[in-house]
Amino acid sequence: MKQLLLGSALALLSLAACASQTADSPKNTANSPLSYVDPLIGTGGHGHTFPGAVVPFGMVQLSPDNPSKGWDWTSGYHYSDDTLLGFSHTHLSGTGVGDMLDLLVMPFRGDYLKRERDDKGRIFTKYSHQGEVAQPGYYALELPAEQVKAELTASARVGVHHYSFSGGQDAQLLLDLGYAQNFDKPVTTFIRVENDHTIVGYRVSTGWAKLQPLYFVAHFNQPFSYQLYQAQKPAKGEQLQAEQSQIVLNFGQPKTAVEAQMALSYTSIAGAKRNxxxxxxxxxxAQVKAQAQQAWAAQLGRFAVVDDNKVNKTKFYTALYHSFLAPQLFSDVDGAYLGADGATHTQPGYQRHSLFSLWDTFRALHPLLTLSNPERVDDMVKSMLGFYDETGLLPSWDLMSNETDVMIGYHAVPVIVDAYLKGLTSADPEHLLRAVKASAMQNKFGTDLYRQYGYIPSELELEAVSKTLEYAFDDAAIARLAQAMGKTDDAALFSKRALSYRQLFDSSTGFMRGKTKEGQWVSPFSPTYVAHRTTDYTEANAWQYNFFVPHDVEGMMALYPSEQAFLAKLDELFTTKEKMHGDVSPDITGLIGQYAHGNEPVHHVAYLYAFTSAPEKGQHWLRHIRDTMYKAEPDGLAGNDDVGQMSAWYVFSALGFYPVNPVDDGFVRGLPQFRQVQLSLPGGKSLTIRTEGDLAGTVQSWQLNGQPLGLKVNYQQLMQGGELVFRMSK
Amino acid sequence: MKQLLLGSALALLSLAACASQTADSPKNTANSPLSYVDPLIGTGGHGHTFPGAVVPFGMVQLSPDNPSKGWDWTSGYHYSDDTLLGFSHTHLSGTGVGDMLDLLVMPFRGDYLKRERDDKGRIFTKYSHQGEVAQPGYYALELPAEQVKAELTASARVGVHHYSFSGGQDAQLLLDLGYAQNFDKPVTTFIRVENDHTIVGYRVSTGWAKLQPLYFVAHFNQPFSYQLYQAQKPAKGEQLQAEQSQIVLNFGQPKTAVEAQMALSYTSIAGAKRNxxxxxxxxxxAQVKAQAQQAWAAQLGRFAVVDDNKVNKTKFYTALYHSFLAPQLFSDVDGAYLGADGATHTQPGYQRHSLFSLWDTFRALHPLLTLSNPERVDDMVKSMLGFYDETGLLPSWDLMSNETDVMIGYHAVPVIVDAYLKGLTSADPEHLLRAVKASAMQNKFGTDLYRQYGYIPSELELEAVSKTLEYAFDDAAIARLAQAMGKTDDAALFSKRALSYRQLFDSSTGFMRGKTKEGQWVSPFSPTYVAHRTTDYTEANAWQYNFFVPHDVEGMMALYPSEQAFLAKLDELFTTKEKMHGDVSPDITGLIGQYAHGNEPVHHVAYLYAFTSAPEKGQHWLRHIRDTMYKAEPDGLAGNDDVGQMSAWYVFSALGFYPVNPVDDGFVRGLPQFRQVQLSLPGGKSLTIRTEGDLAGTVQSWQLNGQPLGLKVNYQQLMQGGELVFRMSK
Known part of the structure; x- marks a missing residue:
């Protein structure tokens, strides 16, 4: 099934973010990072990624859609499928809930009304992976039954289609605004034919994100005749507003390939036209494709790996690729965006971003972006701050400016505070402090109980243990911000709250355990018991949450009678033969003992060994996770990529360090995977990460620019550039 | 049941449109126009009006809602009811389809969760009309079970509530964003408590109008505690985004009445705050109420009736009142509005209006506004023109910037052309011509067939006769515009199309009759047969459409063998004893023979007698219609008021003339009802309409400023002011 991409990948032209225009096709250069990216990784199994065309952090993800057969089709596509519904313009990468998949385009032949339909009344066609090419910024699929080769590329806000039709039948494209999968459904759609080259319209839908207006203009390189349809019944005229509208464009016998440029906007048709x-x-x-691949070359080229292991390089560059899909650009070229208050905002002074899967991404993805894209962090902070201004709360899980509240915690806070402490945001600190405190002082999701009891009593709120642990972590971030601002009262308050995790440590079992409001441990208690989101733990059991104290690892360790006791517990996590029981959540995958790498709560845990006298044990598990949970094949991710968090874990774990406490608390030493990686840094600086000795061995020591390092290396140190050297021993 | 309003009505302070602010309550002055307005007229029977508080053309209609028992509750309220669900902020006046009813506020006592519920889970309370007062800009209702008197008033964009609670229980208000009736249902709602005096939020719903975002800020005069609910289940915190959200505000034991100001905006919460x-x-x-009633005094005072007949004055001023509810103001104070392209537009340079029930209102309402509110016509024209710019077509039936396509014809055209010919719009004529031609040249609703065949073949399109007749009328308006602009080609084309009605006149029966594409009359044919929107006629039978040639009355008459034959047909319309058969549409009411005054297609017909040698017959029917189809009581309208058209007919028919061809073709002589009416005109001018002789008699002649008039008086003549005198004979 594996597909290596040695096709028409682009030369790494420049590290500059802005790609220049070239009309010629790029030359094949096997050393380009692009040649090591396989967008099909994660499209099998439970990865939930999509294979289509996108630029880094782009608004458009133009990608093929299959008819959903269940949860593993949330991205719209699953590698096991061979039925195409068409190519839609927006996709989620690696999520556990499906949405988007807006504006489906399908090339087809024959009479639309007489085509065979699936059980939902949709036309479809068959394909095989032999006719499929997936590259950064480019996707191609041959559709034999339609006698067409479809090629897709994108700019930030425009999906660009190229259809090479052959054979004698009329070349046709369906644009289906009624098409919806997962929970999404259209509220109202509009199509208007402006002239024989241009269509405009919108699709307002509701689903996981309750309000999703999306506007478009589609421009074609040759004239078409057309027929509108309302819910697949012919509709007269040049335009149609309806819950479900379709249009079929007929290009007759085109002499050249049919090209379409479909620009999106979340604010207006006029915005789409400006985009x-x-x-x-x-x-x-070809020009847009070159532009897209140059953008990827620039983005991925910020990490230059020198190593011979092609598989590892493919895993690494694909992980980088999946790390740079979101948060997505959400504003128009002129800055206008759809706010979380449901209204259009203009001239905000920053580029609005959306799709913040914060419960996942606060851990490693956002820290990675502070290294790879520090110039973009301020826009992300201001996007979250704007969300606060618009709704009174920072986003928890923001989808198209809707709060989905799907996960727990107020994890915009660590991301914002990290950016502040690293000097990456120009936002007013007082404004930031008001925003992060609003989350902590709200009365939803048990935060009121948490303030009242010092922890969340188990009988009063679901997921009480997970929430208590995560709130304590977030509060530590608030304390850091307050401290940095000289707000000693706030710093004291939130520092105290940051220790709340201690209330739930049951020393008799060595587990973070549910407690009643009277202070009794909840019984019966089984650390291997799971049930989907109805226990004291969130998508996990007691084992998987037991070590979630990223902000005070030493304090957590001190809860154990001895370091040996702590190590024994960590060892048992990875080595226990006990199985989970109960109603096992589909999110809990990638098991090593009770460690579940397929979901996020454990992501820092293998690095906890670095805090002990047995760091080599952690390195053992890191290598094992890298090798077994990530593979260079479609079924290559042990669980949902979760909008880049699974991938960002891999990126750090290949570089050799990880942000255990992602709030500017340094990167903890891990295990490098490559002989050398060179990071391009702002100001023309670069950081070379070099490994001396046996890559299959254990880290003996590390040093930065000749100075020995201890447990951690700091962000500011890394950003100065120079050389970070790992010394390995057998 | 009748309720005369002699309460706290306001003195007619000024004819100026802009009311000044006064803090004191207005004095009761029985001669004020306000004292003759009874907003309850039309709330019984099939009138479909609402009784609540509104200012002329206001965005807010704050009015009580009953649980719907069927079609006659489309406005949210029916006089036969005694159950209150609360007071919502938006209402349609006189429509045949229900929608809006956004943002329900209900004062109540006791535990919200334990209150008795209706079959849809809503709390309710009982009331009687003894505790009800309805005036222009003011509505009051006593709710004995809740121990509260509710009083409502409004400015253009703000609903203002005043609740006088008594008794010992906590005073509470429910704000229900999940509440919906008719076809409307919420897509997503948002409530956020900003502070203990202020709530903001939005409600996006879909229904008859597919996309209805509505934003609000509610400010209260005293602090509240609160509880949020999601679909009537308690929800924690200070804010909530959900499909159905509610909030209960508790004011404890308020020392003074609880007042709320709830500002709306169709663009944003920020817009609502600015409003x-x-x-x-x-x-x-009291101040807002005085302001509202001054606005009504100014608006209604443009017509000063000198007459002793209190019932007729009540009918007349209430008809004026119902004529001035829509088109509604739709933009924010800063000009921002929701466009028909679903996007927010700023600084359009005009005040956007919405709610164009054009199939009804092109007939008499819009012509009335050219007399009463010439200063507002340009905003309405530009609103329709904006709609064209946004969607490619002028509105046909615009509801909140959505095209509902509920009725036939392109009747924005006559309204626009009338405004142009009367010199009431500053829009670019070329722009206007493009817009009106786009409607005529579209390919929907049979217009393509109409162009192809010169009429619409019956077997190819529903309502083929009605559409052909109405398109011909609209085309005559286009021809007028083209002619005025010197576009001779367009003038010739559309003048020819304007005669298409002749294709469908079957001289063997004397009816406008369906024809096949081969030119065969459709058989069987019965002029009394009806079926709801599935025949050759729209909400009517052949009788009711037979005379719809407003643009060429003389030409239509010439189709008959003689004037006597024409008169015989007209007489038969009013006097036939034959009954309708088939599936009688609920819209066809107010029958006199086969004349159905409760629906619009006949509205000009009684005036056709004026074109003949027997005008007194028409005057007979005019008097009969005025006396029997309009009554000063809740069940006082013979059919749906249809956003003012039924009422505007009455206004003209009481003044003594009517715009048979509403495209600046003069007002046809009718029958005056009053001894004297003085119209205030721009530039300080006024027109006095005086009746000499027996008001119960027949018009012998009329003259303007001493000059005898013939069949018609022109708009420009009237707008010069002076004296229009009717001379009556027995």
């Missing part, structure tokens, strides 16, 4: 004009107008497919 | 600040901030209920 089209700014990004792709006047360019052909 | 509140501009219109009502810092004013108390």
């Amino acid at each position: 089209l004009a700014a990004e792709t107008a006047g360019k052909n497919f | 509140l600040a501009a219109e009502t901030a810092g004013k108390n209920f």
